[in-house]
Amino acid sequence: xxxxxxxxxxxxxxxxxxxxxxxxxxxxxxxxxxxxxxxxxxxxxxxxxxxxxxxxxxxxxxxxxxxxxxxxxxxxxxxxxxxxxxxxxxxxxxxxxxxxxxxxxxxxxxxxxxxxxxxxxxxxxxxxxxxxxxxxxxxxxxxxxxxxxxxxxxxxxxxxxxxxxxxxxxxxxxxxxxxxxxxxxxxxxxxxxxxxxxxxxxxxxxxxxxxxxxxxxxxxxxxxxxxxxxxxxxxxxxx
Amino acid sequence: xxxxxxxxxxxxxxxxxxxxxxxxxxxxxxxxxxxxxxxxxxxxxxxxxxxxxxxxxxxxxxxxxxxxxxxxxxxxxxxxxxxxxxxxxxxxxxxxxxxxxxxxxxxxxxxxxxxxxxxxxxxxxxxxxxxxxxxxxxxxxxxxxxxxxxxxxxxxxxxxxxxxxxxxxxxxxxxxxxxxxxxxxxxxxxxxxxxxxxxxxxxxxxxxxxxxxxxxxxxxxxxxxxxxxxx
Numbered sequence: 001x002x003x004x005x006x007x008x009x010x011x012x013x014x015x016x017x018x019x020x021x022x023x024x025x026x027x028x029x030x031x032x033x034x035x036x037x038x039x040x041x042x043x044x045x046x047x048x049x050x051x052x053x054x055x056x057x058x059x060x061x062x063x064x065x066x067x068x069x070x071x072x073x074x075x076x077x078x079x080x081x082x083x084x085x086x087x088x089x090x091x092x093x094x095x096x097x098x099x100x101x102x103x104x105x106x107x108x109x110x111x112x113x114x115x116x117x118x119x120x121x122x123x124x125x126x127x128x129x130x131x132x133x134x135x136x137x138x139x140x141x142x143x144x145x146x147x148x149x150x151x152x153x154x155x156x157x158x159x160x161x162x163x164x165x166x167x168x169x170x171x172x173x174x175x176x177x178x179x180x181x182x183x184x185x186x187x188x189x190x191x192x193x194x195x196x197x198x199x200x201x202x203x204x205x206x207x208x209x210x211x212x213x214x215x216x217x218x219x220x221x222x223x224x225x226x227x228x229x230x231x232x233x234x235x236x237x238x239x
Numbered sequence: 240x241x242x243x244x245x246x247x248x249x250x251x252x253x254x255x256x257x258x259x260x261x262x263x264x265x266x267x268x269x270x271x272x273x274x275x276x277x278x279x280x281x282x283x284x285x286x287x288x289x290x291x292x293x294x295x296x297x298x299x300x301x302x303x304x305x306x307x308x309x310x311x312x313x314x315x316x317x318x319x320x321x322x323x324x325x326x327x328x329x330x331x332x333x334x335x336x337x338x339x340x341x342x343x344x345x346x347x348x349x350x351x352x353x354x355x356x357x358x359x360x361x362x363x364x365x366x367x368x369x370x371x372x373x374x375x376x377x378x379x380x381x382x383x384x385x386x387x388x389x390x391x392x393x394x395x396x397x398x399x400x401x402x403x404x405x406x407x408x409x410x411x412x413x414x415x416x417x418x419x420x421x422x423x424x425x426x427x428x429x430x431x432x433x434x435x436x437x438x439x440x441x442x443x444x445x446x447x448x449x450x451x452x453x454x455x456x457x458x459x460x461x462x463x464x465x466x467x468x469x470x
Contacts, residue, residue, distance in 0.1 A: 211303045
């Protein structure tokens with residue numbers, strides 16, 4: 001038992017450092033993906049609401065495709081497909097063979113999936129904002145930009161937050177997939193540790209525990225974010 | 240546009256893979272349904288320990304990546320192969336397909352249990368009381384009054400769960416199961432043509448779309464006696 005414990009300690013003997021480095025990469029990957037996914041998802045939602053002849057069906061198709069594809073396949077499409085496309089485009093210009101960064105491919109693939117689901121969340125949130133609020137803001141003489149910034153955006157954010165929080169939890173788990181394109185995330189480091197020590201239960205168990213801790217910490221953050229997004233509501237009710 | 244040579248060489252294999260993906264999804268969904276029913280019973284039990292066990296199960300399987308669960312079982316089974324052999328289970332756990340089926344079942348059961356619980360709790364208490372007043376109690380009240388109403392609520396989320404399972408099943412390819420994703424990866428490893436991933440994408444999208452339409456039809460059938468909500 002003591003020997004097993006030594007395997008997950010920090011230092012030259014144990015795999016603690018490697019697992020910590022992998023966890024850090026997993027966290028960084030997820031955190032980098034979110035702004036990209038949020039911005040793209042918001043744009044897609046705007047596109048679908050616009051009713052524009054080209055933008056609306058394009059946005060709807062985007063959602064259908066990236067919600068329907070397995071995340072693993074999206075990752076391969078971005079990584080290998082991106083490589084093929086870049087190669088075809090840049091080969092005449094560049095001599096050196098090029099390599100798509102696994103981290104960038106991970107961010108793009110996870111971001112596309114996140115954006116597809118986030119656009120649905122945003123659409124629902126837009127619909128949940130009562131038109132009366134917008135009319136009231138206009139009646140107060142606010143400019144269209146002010147109406148969006150002061151009346152619509154905070155309400156949309158408040159309604160979207162629970163859905164987005166769910167997507168974050170899904171994203172943290174989905175990052176495990178990047179281990180297959182040799183990105184040294186938590187899952188990959190775990191696989192390497194298992195390969196070297198032949199202790200699958202121990203290391204996959206520890207990895208699962210770390211993922212649980214990550215979602216537990218996220219849960220705390222989500223509760224805080226939701227309270228923050230509703231801070232004005234409470235004032236309005238005088239509590 | 241389509242490389243016909245490539246299609247002739249790997250197309251049939253990918254269709255076989257599609258069949259295996261379907262097999263994995265259907266079997267694990269149905270087995271998961273049975274297991275989920277047990278978990279919900281435990282979750283709504285009066286005994287605290289039983290309830291906590293069910294909550295822990297759901298928390299564990301929903302909080303960790305499917306890939307980690309799959310590797311835990313697949314590589315873990317290899318480590319304890321001697322013990323499994325003595326228990327007569329090694330013949331099963333030696334097969335990657337069985338490991339994938341086993342893990343997907345445990346995983347989807349956790350999600351399905353949450354859906355079922357929500358659906359059951361959505362049926363108002365008055366319905367059960369009304370059934371009792373009509374002389375229906377216990378199982379008949381549950382199966383004839385509560386269950387049909389809960390099924391309508393559960394249908395949409397269950398449909399989403401099937402689709403998530405189709406997508407999630409692609410990770411089976413990482414433990415050498417030749418499902419659609421596995422066949423595609425093999426084709427790519429041999430041809431180095433990323434086009435095969437596009438074909439796989441089309442097949443997955445078609446599968447998801449067909450499922451979505453079937454579910455819509457099923458929903459119309461289950462709610463045929465309700466007043467139509469869309470004009």
